[in-house]
Structure formats: C-alpha cells, structure tokens
Amino acid sequence: MTEKQIVVLGAGYAGLTAAARAGKRDRVTLIAPETRFLHRIRQHETAAGHPEHRPAVADLIRGRGVRHVRARATRLDLTARKVFLDTGEAVSYDTLVYALGSRTAWHGVPGAAEHARTAEQAAELAERLRSAERPGTVAVVGGGATGIELAAELAEAHPRWRVRIVAAGQVGGWFSARGRGHVLRVLERLGVEVHEQSTVTAVDAAGLDTARGRIPADLVAWAAAMEPHPLAAEAGLAVTASGRAVVDDRLRSVSHPDVYVIGDAAEVTVPGTGTLRMGCATAQPMGKYLGRVLAGRTDRPFAFRYAVQCLSLGRRDGLLQLIHGDDSMRPTVFTGRAGKLAKAAIVGGVVSTLR
Structure with missing residues (x-):
C-alpha cells in the first residue's frame, strides 16, 4: 500500500468499482452513507414487491485497502483538498474521485x-x-x-x-x-x-x-428524468449547463486536475462515440478504467463503445x-x-x- 490519500465520494456503480480496484494498491477512503449497494437497475423489481438484491458494501470491498466512512459529503474545499461531512469530520485527500451520480429530477413540476x-x-x-x-x-x-x-x-x-x-x-x-x-x-x-x-x-x-x-x-x-448531484457545481468544478462536470480524456476535471469525475456526474465525450448518456452501462466502465489508472495499470485515454x-x-x-x-x-x-x-x-x- 502507498501513502497516497485517495478519497472516493459515492458508492454507486462508478464509485464502488473504482474504489475496489484502486484499493488493491492504495489506501482508499470511500465516503457514502449506505451500508448496502443500491442496485438501481433492479429497483423496478423492489417496487413490485420482489426481494431486494443489495449486497453489503463491506463484502464488496473486503480484502482491499478501502475504509468505508458512512457519511454524506456536504462541502468540498478544492483549494485545501478537503471533504466536509455531515458528521462534522473533514477528510483530506491527494486525489479525489467524485462519483456522486444522479438523482430524480422534478423539473419544477408543481406537486x-x-x-x-x-x-x-x-x-x-x-x-x-x-x-x-x-x-x-x-x-x-x-x-x-x-x-x-x-x-x-x-x-x-x-x-x-x-x-x-x-x-x-x-x-x-x-x-x-x-x-x-x-x-x-x-x-x-x-x-x-x-x-x-x-x-x-x-x-x-x-x-x-x-x-x-x-x-x-x-x-x-x-x-x-435524472439530474446530477449539485455538489460539483457548488464546489466550483467546471460544469455544463445541466450540472455535469466537464472532464478531459482521462476523466479529470478540466478545472481541477486532482479531481476525477466519473459516472452520471461527468460529461464525457469519446471520439467516435459521442457524449455518453447517464446509466450503469457507462458508469461502471468509467469506474473500471479509473481503477486501473489509480493502480498505475494504464495511462491511456478513456475509450468506450456501446x-x-x-x-x-x-x-x-x-x-x-x-x-x-x-x-x-x-x-x-x-x-x-x-x-x-x-x-x-x-x-x-x-x-x-x-x-
């Protein structure tokens, strides 16, 4: 294990995948309030009354150098490289992986x-x-x-x-x-x-x-519809009009290169493919790629084809x-x-x- 401090925000498809892979070599702090993985693409089954399929986060990171902090990130200080939590704690990082994903969008519809x-x-x-x-x-x-x-x-x-x-x-x-x-x-x-x-x-x-x-x-x-979590924009990361963070071909924030943004939170454009849509199909490949980057296994640009x-x-x-x-x-x-x-x-x- 190296002493580099990697902090991953979010335990969804992108965040968990990146954390588990980076945790093979580095010490990773995973910040997310959930104890169980939210398998979003199976939520329709849960709504119909079928048994939930939500593995424990602890099982998914077992054997890796990942510490799970059960809390929500409330503020980012991108200059001091700190994440402030709803527990009152502040967590420092060398590298931040922002993977807070998306949430339901109401689009201002009354009621x-x-x-x-x-x-x-x-x-x-x-x-x-x-x-x-x-x-x-x-x-x-x-x-x-x-x-x-x-x-x-x-x-x-x-x-x-x-x-x-x-x-x-x-x-x-x-x-x-x-x-x-x-x-x-x-x-x-x-x-x-x-x-x-x-x-x-x-x-x-x-x-x-x-x-x-x-x-x-x-x-x-x-x-x-879904919309990205607003914390990226509030913290000062460069974002699009829709609130998705703008990243380069290695999924680094164009405004803060010590911050990687993956999953629904990122506006990713791949040559020959276009701007990627939100969803598990694109989020998990981003997490896999970034896990390899953080583990020093690749320095190639992110590539993706549907x-x-x-x-x-x-x-x-x-x-x-x-x-x-x-x-x-x-x-x-x-x-x-x-x-x-x-x-x-x-x-x-x-x-x-x-x-």
Whole structure:
C-alpha cells in the first residue's frame, strides 16, 4: 500500500468499482452513507414487491485497502483538498474521485416532489401497493427505460391495479421500430394504458395534469428524468449547463486536475462515440478504467463503445436491442425469453464486476 490519500465520494456503480480496484494498491477512503449497494437497475423489481438484491458494501470491498466512512459529503474545499461531512469530520485527500451520480429530477413540476414516489423510494412504493385497502390506479411518469420497466413489473405483479404510463414523447421512442413495437405489445398484453405526448404539468393527491388533459391516479411513480448531484457545481468544478462536470480524456476535471469525475456526474465525450448518456452501462466502465489508472495499470485515454441496450419487461419477457458503437440503433432485437435471459445475465454480471 502507498501513502497516497485517495478519497472516493459515492458508492454507486462508478464509485464502488473504482474504489475496489484502486484499493488493491492504495489506501482508499470511500465516503457514502449506505451500508448496502443500491442496485438501481433492479429497483423496478423492489417496487413490485420482489426481494431486494443489495449486497453489503463491506463484502464488496473486503480484502482491499478501502475504509468505508458512512457519511454524506456536504462541502468540498478544492483549494485545501478537503471533504466536509455531515458528521462534522473533514477528510483530506491527494486525489479525489467524485462519483456522486444522479438523482430524480422534478423539473419544477408543481406537486411532483410532494405527491410522487421515485425509483429511489422503491421499497416505499411497494409498501403503498401492498397495504392499500383496495386496488386503484398507479401512473408511472416517464417513457424511458426506468418507466417502462417499472410499469411492466407493476402491471404483472399487481394485476388488480390499473397501471398507466405517461410520457412527454414516445414510450421507448429511441429503440428501433422492432424494439419499440415489442415494448408496446408487451405493455398492451399486461394491460398498461399508454399515454404519449402527455407532458405532466402538475401532480396532486388525485392524479396528474398533462398537456393533453387530466389523468387520474391513486399513486404516482416518477421516473421522468435524472439530474446530477449539485455538489460539483457548488464546489466550483467546471460544469455544463445541466450540472455535469466537464472532464478531459482521462476523466479529470478540466478545472481541477486532482479531481476525477466519473459516472452520471461527468460529461464525457469519446471520439467516435459521442457524449455518453447517464446509466450503469457507462458508469461502471468509467469506474473500471479509473481503477486501473489509480493502480498505475494504464495511462491511456478513456475509450468506450456501446454494444447493446436491454430492458426487463416483467418476469417472463425482455428486450435486447443491438446498437452501433455510437448508441444508434441496429435493426436486430432479441425478445421474449431470450431477451429476458440476456438482461438477467447482464444485470447479474454488474455486481461481480464491482470488485
């Protein structure tokens, strides 16, 4: 072990992966309040009442030179190289890895934060569905991957509930024609009502107001969009208009090169690929790369190419969409059991890759 002080903020896909790998050679302080890894891409299963798959952080860093500090970072002093925590402690660093990721974005929609439940509140959503006196209507806001998976899972697990998915654009509109067609057919089979081109303008205890009219709902699940944690901007790191930190080709902050930024918090542009989207598919490769950098195993620029996109569509169906390296769609898709097994294999591999 070297005496270099590496501090990693965040125990998500990017942060844990980087910390575990850097901890093979250096002493690493991992700062995150969680005792268990939040497997975000399986939160739709938790919301439907299925068992959670959240391995202990201690197990994922066992045998590495990683000290886990259970706290939240509240302030960064980039000049003094210190991280201030909600416990009152200040932690010094030589190298900082900023991996605080993203959180649900409300986009200023009146009533959304007060009356909707997010994917991060999956266990609470499951309890609300389980303890309801009688079945009602649940509206899932968001036509992206999280919204689609959540709507399908809830409809299959709670067939007596009426499930609606509400999207500002098209549900699954980024997929190929075959891919989107399969998504819509599965949602129809599961009894999910699809409301497209229906931007939500307000949320209250009885449902949603949208650009196309009123949609009643007893329960609202919000999966509309994500935004980066604001601490990077507050600390003075160079960020984009959306709040993602601007980094160079080695994932270093362009304004503070002793700070690496990875995962959803970073605006990463790769030649030939483009600006990477948020998500596990891009966050974990960044963590793997940075772990190798910190361990002195590579000095090459970060490289990344897309290969597939996948969706879980309930317990028995799924979608595996082949894509080009720049994230554009190929015509080939695998659906049904083949799509489900492919998605399960990818999700299962994520946890093993964390170490």
